[in-house]
Amino acid sequence: MERDRLDFGNGNINRLFRAMFFPTLIGLVFNSVLNLCDGMFVGHGVGSDALAAINIVAPLFLLCAGIGLMFGIGASVIGGIRLAEGNTKAARIIMTQAYIAGAVIFGIVIIGSLLFTRPLLYILGCSPALEELATDYLLWLLPGLVFFYLQCAGMMLIRLDASPRYAMSVQIVAAILNIFLDWYMVFPLGMGIKGAAMATSISCIVAGIMVVAYFIFFSDKLKFYRLRLSYKSLRLSIRNTGYMAKIGFATFIAELAMGVMMVTGNYTFQSYLGEAGVAAFSIGCYLFPLVFSISNAVAQSSQPIISYNYGANQPLRVRQALNIALLAAVICGAAIAAGMWTGSGLLAGIFLDSAEPAYGIAAKGLPLLGLCALPFALNITFIGYYQSCEKSIRSIIYMMLRGIVFMIPGFILLPFALGVNGLWLAIPLSELLTLAVIVPAYLNHRMRVLRHNAKDYNLFR
Numbered sequence: 001m002e003r004d005r006l007d008f009g010n011g012n013i014n015r016l017f018r019a020m021f022f023p024t025l026i027g028l029v030f031n032s033v034l035n036l037c038d039g040m041f042v043g044h045g046v047g048s049d050a051l052a053a054i055n056i057v058a059p060l061f062l063l064c065a066g067i068g069l070m071f072g073i074g075a076s077v078i079g080g081i082r083l084a085e086g087n088t089k090a091a092r093i094i095m096t097q098a099y100i101a102g103a104v105i106f107g108i109v110i111i112g113s114l115l116f117t118r119p120l121l122y123i124l125g126c127s128p129a130l131e132e133l134a135t136d137y138l139l140w141l142l143p144g145l146v147f148f149y150l151q152c153a154g155m156m157l158i159r160l161d162a163s164p165r166y167a168m169s170v171q172i173v174a175a176i177l178n179i180f181l182d183w184y185m186v187f188p189l190g191m192g193i194k195g196a197a198m199a200t201s202i203s204c205i206v207a208g209i210m211v212v213a214y215f216i217f218f219s220d221k222l223k224f225y226r227l228r229l230s231y232k233s234l235r236l237s238i239r240n241t242g243y244m245a246k247i248g249f250a251t252f253i254a255e256l257a258m259g260v261m262m263v264t265g266n267y268t269f270q271s272y273l274g275e276a277g278v279a280a281f282s283i284g285c286y287l288f289p290l291v292f293s294i295s296n297a298v299a300q301s302s303q304p305i306i307s308y309n310y311g312a313n314q315p316l317r318v319r320q321a322l323n324i325a326l327l328a329a330v331i332c333g334a335a336i337a338a339g340m341w342t343g344s345g346l347l348a349g350i351f352l353d354s355a356e357p358a359y360g361i362a363a364k365g366l367p368l369l370g371l372c373a374l375p376f377a378l379n380i381t382f383i384g385y386y387q388s389c390e391k392s393i394r395s396i397i398y399m400m401l402r403g404i405v406f407m408i409p410g411f412i413l414l415p416f417a418l419g420v421n422g423l424w425l426a427i428p429l430s431e432l433l434t435l436a437v438i439v440p441a442y443l444n445h446r447m448r449v450l451r452h453n454a455k456d457y458n459l460f461r
Helices: 013-045 046-084 088-115 119-121 128-160 165-184 191-220 233-309 314-342 345-350 359-389 393-405 405-419 422-460
Strands: none
Touching: 013 046, 013 128, 013 165, 013 233, 013 314, 013 345, 046 088, 046 119, 046 128, 046 191, 046 233, 046 359, 088 119, 088 128, 088 233, 119 128, 128 165, 128 191, 128 233, 165 191, 191 393, 191 405, 191 422, 233 314, 233 345, 233 359, 233 393, 233 405, 233 422, 314 345, 314 359, 345 359, 359 393, 359 422, 393 405
């Protein structure tokens, strides 16, 4: 396989970021297009209640994505540092431990979902009118979840192995297959929401197999490593797994926060606007992964560059990578906001017929939701930077602020002050308040570093 030949330690930072960013962006955008097509096929082929039912189950899927990305980011950051130190064996052990830990956790999630399906759905905000549709979607989604974990964690590790184009190909193949199967099972076969779930499971299985094949046949430095079956090995694995989870926990919170956003939004939209409100909010939830993916492409592209150079003790290259990532975040965030502001009617029409009550609610609300794009992109970039530099506590705090601390009160309080518009503005306000915390803290830290460096310079003059 032709490799991407990336030198994280010595290559030009601009070129490295571009080489990582465009394949990562394309792969993540394909995933987002998949979400849009899934919603479009279900909305037009089954109806708005089916969209609402998927929105009920989506937080569980996001929880699983969060677990996969948590271990993927954690293993990638630690593995990048170990590779910078020349310790390839340790990087391989970290990768193997991450996969084993994730597989165990996913097994528990799947078994729990099978045993407690109905209580789980009602905890997620399901209503009796949506129970049958939500149950069908959940049960046919579960078979693909373990393979989904292989894909989520694998994307980070394949990019660390300097193969962003292969990571892109995995996401593109899975997305195209899922889109085709969505259409085929919902329309020609008439399988409804069950067919949409089966399509997702099959595409996850294919993507997971492609990831495993990469590490067995094509990888450069990162390969599966046979772990010893001893008490000492088990103790070290638990310790390493805990540290990986600590590093990647902010990313887990990001996915969990989207789940919290959906659950809280489902309850508040239901209470103010009924099922039509939940269906309208579900359109925003289908679009939000597009916002997340484009912004996350910036963070994921800079992450291996930053973590490798952090491990190699090259702070100037770390700052260069962060500055480039922040510029890219501004461009991407502004473009997304403009698109949602000017194209809200078109975006709502992708999912629903204009005669549906949910269409009008969504067309009015999407421009307000789009205001979150720019501060969100900057927040995710800063948080990714702190993760890559092993500043896990700071990244966790910031992710908690934007995803839970500011957002939940926003959903509850803003509608009292602003009516229905307040429902849509809860997320933008949360992102803006978080950015107002992050930027002064970062600038204050940079000033302290500059003063310390200036003091050291004067001592040696």
